[in-house]
Amino acid sequence: MARTLPIQKTTFLKKEEVQRDWYVVDANGQTLGRLATRIALVLMGKNKPNWTPHIDCGNFVVVVNADKIKLTGKKMDQKKYYRHTGYPGGIKEFTARQLLQRNPEKLIQLAVKRMLPKTILGRRALKRLKIYAGPEHPHQAQKPVELSF
Structure with missing residues (x-):
C-alpha cells in the first residue's frame, strides 16, 4: 500500500506583509565583487525564508568606509568605467583608481x-x-x- 504525503501549500508573501530590516556593512578591507554580491542578495530579500520572486521584499543596506574597499590583482589600474556626455566623441573613461579617489560611493553602487x-x-x-x-x-x-560577511 502506497503512503501519501500531506499536501503542503506554498505561501506567497503579500505586499502588505513585507518587513524591511536595516543592515550596516563595513567595507573596510573587503573585496569589491564579493561584497557587492552579498549586498545585492540582501537588497533583493533573498536572505529571507519567505522571499517571493514577484514581490519587492528586500531590506535596507547602509555601507560605511566605502573609500577603504579593495580590488584584487591589477584591477585598480586596468578596470575601466565609461560614461558618455551625449555629444559626438563625448565618451569619458576612468580607471577604478580614479573613480575610487573621486567618488568611492559610485564604485560600490555600480558594482551592486x-x-x-x-x-x-x-x-x-x-x-x-x-x-x-x-x-x-x-x-x-x-x-x-x-x-x-
Whole structure:
C-alpha cells in the first residue's frame, strides 16, 4: 500500500506583509565583487525564508568606509568605467583608481547595480542602498544591525 504525503501549500508573501530590516556593512578591507554580491542578495530579500520572486521584499543596506574597499590583482589600474556626455566623441573613461579617489560611493553602487535584476524590482532595491565614504552615517534612528560577511 502506497503512503501519501500531506499536501503542503506554498505561501506567497503579500505586499502588505513585507518587513524591511536595516543592515550596516563595513567595507573596510573587503573585496569589491564579493561584497557587492552579498549586498545585492540582501537588497533583493533573498536572505529571507519567505522571499517571493514577484514581490519587492528586500531590506535596507547602509555601507560605511566605502573609500577603504579593495580590488584584487591589477584591477585598480586596468578596470575601466565609461560614461558618455551625449555629444559626438563625448565618451569619458576612468580607471577604478580614479573613480575610487573621486567618488568611492559610485564604485560600490555600480558594482551592486549591475548585480541586481534589470527590472522595476531591481531599481527599487537600488534605492534602498545607502553608501558613505567615511565611518559615520545618518541612519542611527533606524537601528541598523551589523551585517558581517
